[in-house]
Amino acid sequence: MILIGENIHIISKVVSEAVRNRDAAAIQALAKAQAEAGADYLDLNMGPARKDPEELGAWLVQTVQEVTDIAISLDTMNPAAMEAGLKLCRKRPLLNSASGKADSKAGMMPLAPKYNTQIVISVITDRGCPPDVDSRVESIMDTVAYANGLGIKNEDIWVDPIILPVSADQKQVREALEFMKILPDLLPGVKSVVGLSNVSNGTPAPLRGILNRTYMLMLERNGLYSAIADVLDPELIELNKGGIPDIRELVGHVMEGKTVNTDDLDERSRSYVKTARVLLGETLYSHAWLES
């Protein structure tokens, strides 16, 4: 699976300070660390970029490209910052992201054909995030049809089903899994991408990794093409390279509904099984899900 490094994100205190002070070294350290860890893309998240959007978009892209030649996923809802950054990308970038919202269709989506980028399109519309598989299908069909009308090919579209935190809405976690399974039939040729770590938002920090990694395996099994993820998590990288095959197999068994006897398993394997059951909605989530 293609991994997009998430760690240059404006919500991070280090990043927001570095951006405010235009501290290139701090940003470049994060870029290098993720490149070395094995990221395929680097997500550069500027958030709304209200202040000096053009200058910021350009600065961030240039700063990162000074130390790495990894392709960039440029992440902002501000079209001015987006355009300024896209202009400077040396490799074909990923525009992250557009949606079915009217202002996104009008202001963001046309930048993809203009700069020949690939583009993330989420299931969000002006009505918000669709609550189930059917409404996700409905909204993405509409939005992709609109994008096709602008000359964007399915092959350049990375569909984002929107991942919600398991601690907030367990049902949505399963809905996104289901959606992933049917996506290739709905829109042949499209790719897919998720903001993986969002599944563990709200979960105590030491427990986030196992949720992210388990959900990655589950989504991948249902056909996920790429994830914006914490590439500085070595176990996540290892799993993505096909390592620890017995864990991958166990998670698969849980998804297929096979009986898995956790008593015979080592601690780590048992944790993955418990986590898969929570992510499937088979057991009710609590922050103590690994303890019961």
Add this chain to the structure above:
Amino acid sequence: MEYKAPLETYSGSVKEVVIGKGDRSVKIGGENILPLHYFEGKAANRPKIALEIDDNCAAGWSEWVLEPYKDVVADPVKWAKKCLDLGADLICLRLESTDPQGANIPADVAAALVKKVVAEVSAALVVYGCGDDKKDAEVLAAVAAACSGENLLIGPAVKENYEPLAKAVAEHGHCIIAQTPIDINLEKELNVKLLKQLPPERIVIDPLSSALGYGMEYSFTIMERTKQVGVIHGDFAMQMPMIADLGGECWKTNQARAGREQGILWEGITAMSLLLAGANLLVLRHPDNCRMIKEAIDGKL
């Protein structure tokens, strides 16, 4: 051919919790059915009703609910006996006067009072602290020790104080009330933590009960889901009986305080609703509701 209605059966069941000892003991839970679905399976124990008393002379109680008790509120022993005469299955003693924002009486004084009530009143006893987590940890541990072996139902244990409280409860042979703020995930988390210190037969869930018009739907939903997760899906950490501590919540509303009949109805409708949601033990204030809800449980209403 005779028509036979299809029946659902479930894999899980609610644990039976015994409160009190000997012939004063009361059992709650033990069912393998959804609330009041007596036709579906085993209902080991019908829901029980505790009438509430406090150690603070019913300060702040509405006149409509004070009326039946007005000559006894200064004496918790007499008050408790009156509640038994009025039909209560258990007594719920709330240690209001331990509140640091109020009279702030020390733990040993509160514990001595509980001991006296236990000695002089032949009833199973629920003891609620004032709700200040630090003071409750201190007071309720003292109560547990003073009434060692009496098998009281003691709480609330919350996220901030459950560890010392569960330790005292386990050591002195009582049951604990696990309280969380109307949140199914936090509820399960606390249960999982408590299960490391106590068996499920010594835990009662308090998901927090809101009054009609003040968020009762939220309490209803959480109780309903708790029961479904425990009984239908067999989640071991969600199979304890539930307490609906609703009397105080109802009688502090302006609507309940506006008049006798409306007040009784306010409490009665909240009680009936939470009963339908799955409460195994109701804490009420007005004796008329004690009678009416019992009749409803027995199918006589």
